[in-house]
Amino acid sequence: MNTQTPLRDLMTTDLTVIKLDTPFNKIKSIFDTNSFHHLPVVDNMAMVQGIISKHDFTNLAYRLSNETAGKTYSEKTYNNIFAKDIMTKNPVFLNPEDSIGLAADLFLENVYHAIPIMEDGVLVGIITTHGLLAFAFYKAPVGHEE
Numbered sequence: 001m002n003t004q005t006p007l008r009d010l011m012t013t014d015l016t017v018i019k020l021d022t023p024f025n026k027i028k029s030i031f032d033t034n035s036f037h038h039l040p041v042v043d044n045m046a047m048v049q050g051i052i053s054k055h056d057f058t059n060l061a062y063r064l065s066n067e068t069a070g071k072t073y074s075e076k077t078y079n080n081i082f083a084k085d086i087m088t089k090n091p092v093f094l095n096p097e098d099s100i101g102l103a104a105d106l107f108l109e110n111v112y113h114a115i116p117i118m119e120d121g122v123l124v125g126i127i128t129t130h131g132l133l134a135f136a137f138y139k140a141p142v143g144h145e146e
């Protein structure tokens with residue numbers, strides 16, 4: 001594998017994004033009906049403001065289920081939680097021309113598994129540890145984000 005390969009060659013561009021005011025139940029529905037594990041959160045100008053991992057979302061849902069009692073109270077709690085409340089704010093991002101070696105270094109040095117790819121301030125893709133491994137071992141396009 002050539003570690004100088006630009007991220008443009010393997011980033012996922014078929015993205016599902018959510019807005020800052022996307023409610024908890026909508027986020028749950030998106031994760032429940034898709035195989036990907038990361039949701040970029042954008043503002044009204046399509047600028048990335050954060051990212052939500054399926055792992056973090058599931059942990060929050062579990063914690064809330066233990067802290068709330070009764071269906072009505074739980075639903076009321078869920079209806080008052082939005083993407084902006086649970087996202088990782090200001091995620092690290094890379095450019096499409098940055099190398100897969102740089103992405104790998106960032107993954108190894110940190111605990112996240114997805115990095116948004118921005119070009120001229122616009123979200124154009126995402127790279128994940130899964131996508132990087134798929135590229136390294138199969139050198140094939142990775143399709144939708146895992």
